[in-house]
Amino acid sequence: MKVKQETEKMVNLLSKFISLVSYKLPDDVEKKLRELSEEENHPLARTIYKTMFENQKLAYELKRPSCQDTGVIQFFVKCGENFPFIGQLNTILKESVYKATRETPLRHNSVETFDEYNTGKNIGNGIPSIFLEVEENSDKVEIYTYMAGGGCTLPGVATVLMPSEGYEGVVKFVLDRMTSYGLNACPPLLVGVGIGTSVETAALNSKLALMRPIGSRNENENAAKLEKLLEDGINAIGLGPQGLKGSKSVMGVHIVNTARHPSTIGVAVNTGCWSHRRGKIIFDRHLNYEIPTHKGVAL
The missing domain is CATH 3.30.360 (Dihydrodipicolinate Reductase; domain 2)
Known part of the structure; x- marks a missing residue:
């Protein structure tokens, strides 16, 4: 009993x-959205951020999603x-x-x-x-x-690269997905990149990357450098809040990596929407x- x-x-x-x-929303997401809104110069983007904050205020007061x-x-x-x-x-x-x-x-x-x-x-x-x-x-x-x-799931994709494609291939794979499907995920996005030996290990890693606190960096120096390079690259696309143009596209890029087979580079992308x-x-x-x-x- x-x-x-x-x-x-x-x-x-x-x-x-x-x-x-x-x-x-979790504390780190709220904090990052505030930072992005304060850095934003596009009038429409600033209005969208204001609407996002009002939406969150009402959701909390009404205890509704x-x-x-x-x-x-x-x-x-x-x-x-x-x-x-x-x-x-x-x-x-x-x-x-x-x-x-x-x-x-x-x-x-x-x-x-x-x-x-x-x-x-x-x-x-x-x-x-x-x-x-x-x-x-x-x-x-x-x-x-x-x-x-459904929206933040749409850009999710995984593949296995030939080893000769190297980490440049990882960058191309991520940016191709962000420029084609990133709009569907309700930016600014949290981008999770998983690297492993196959599609299933990479896919799980990419989801675990979305669980990390925003602003955290991969413990591996090279992986942390790639996180920053991808973040700068995706921001340069200028998706802006809700994909309607702005100075930033993402809240951050996180990489979770595990050991891989020498003949493969499994890579996956998953995204969290602004309402992460x-x-x-x-x-x-x-x-x-x-x-x-x-x-x-x-x-």
Whole structure:
């Protein structure tokens, strides 16, 4: 009975957290949008930023999603091997999504492929997406929650480059996608670039890149340099807020890289829109929690 009560408690807290993510941007995103708006010189772009801030203010006051497309929920989880509810975690995450869908409410975005019907629950085959990493000698769980909307998903793409293409090939691949599909993702964008050995490793890395705090740099000196070069290059395109022209195109470019096969360079791009709805919650074994992405917020 106690386990059931505790898992219900975690479902309730997580559903409230998912709702929070839908209407309150993380601190780093809010800060970066303010910086970009202050640096902007184009009159229309400045007006658009003003509208964005008003939208966020109303969303928080009304406790309603800041964008009608609340996306497909994705969880990036680092769970300690000694966390007492590790065995129930998948069920807890799914139930919290359904509860948040009903109570926030969230738009129904889970459509079963080929059968072509909307489940009406934001739960379906493989939805929500759950990516789990188990951590040794830990009894806590860290959960990144991300709302992968249709617009910010559209530029997502992955491929495997021949090794002779080198990192110049990575740059070309990223810039080709940003100049052709970047408009669809509601700029200014957070661009996640993943590098690995194949399309699936690169794609996951590119999503993990979107979870990093804005302004952080890759620990590898060469990767950090490439982040800056890509950021400057994409900004030079001048997409501006909502793609209607401006001095900047991105909130940042993050690279997450893992080791690769010597014959391949797997590369992927994923983007976060200006309303980059992600948040991190950490539970200890007693379900005490902290939310480092949203300081001062209680559920």
